[in-house]
Amino acid sequence: MSQKRSYKSYTKEFKAEAVALVLEQGYSVPEAAKSLGINSNILYRWKDDYEQKQAGNTLTESEREELKHLQKEVKTLRMEKEILKKASAFFAKEMK
Numbered sequence: 001m002s003q004k005r006s007y008k009s010y011t012k013e014f015k016a017e018a019v020a021l022v023l024e025q026g027y028s029v030p031e032a033a034k035s036l037g038i039n040s041n042i043l044y045r046w047k048d049d050y051e052q053k054q055a056g057n058t059l060t061e062s063e064r065e066e067l068k069h070l071q072k073e074v075k076t077l078r079m080e081k082e083i084l085k086k087a088s089a090f091f092a093k094e095m096k
Contacts, residue, residue, distance in 0.1 A: 010038075018043055019050045 021032040022043065029047065033040035052058050059067065 015046045016050075019047050022047055023050075 018032060018036055018038070021027045021036075022029055027035075029043050030040045033043040036043075049058070
């Protein structure tokens with residue numbers, strides 16, 4: 001039987017402090033990760049996320065919500081367009 005894998009979640013404050021160890025205090029990522037008891041891959045990801053936010057390359061929470069809404073709307077509109085195409089083709093055949 002397969003068991004569902006549970007993932008540990010960390011607070012924003014913990015993540016910020018972990019990244020600060022690397023960026024501000026000069027620790028290497030593996031050293032900081034080992035001292036915090038986390039995997040270094042996680043800390044690399046947090047560091048990259050932080051650097052992208054600083055560069056302005058990430059979306060805010062409201063922008064993400066709007067993007068999800070717009071993607072859902074586009075999907076609906078495409079589906080409606082396909083239905084209308086098929087209906088118009090059907091009625092064009094009927095008219096002949």
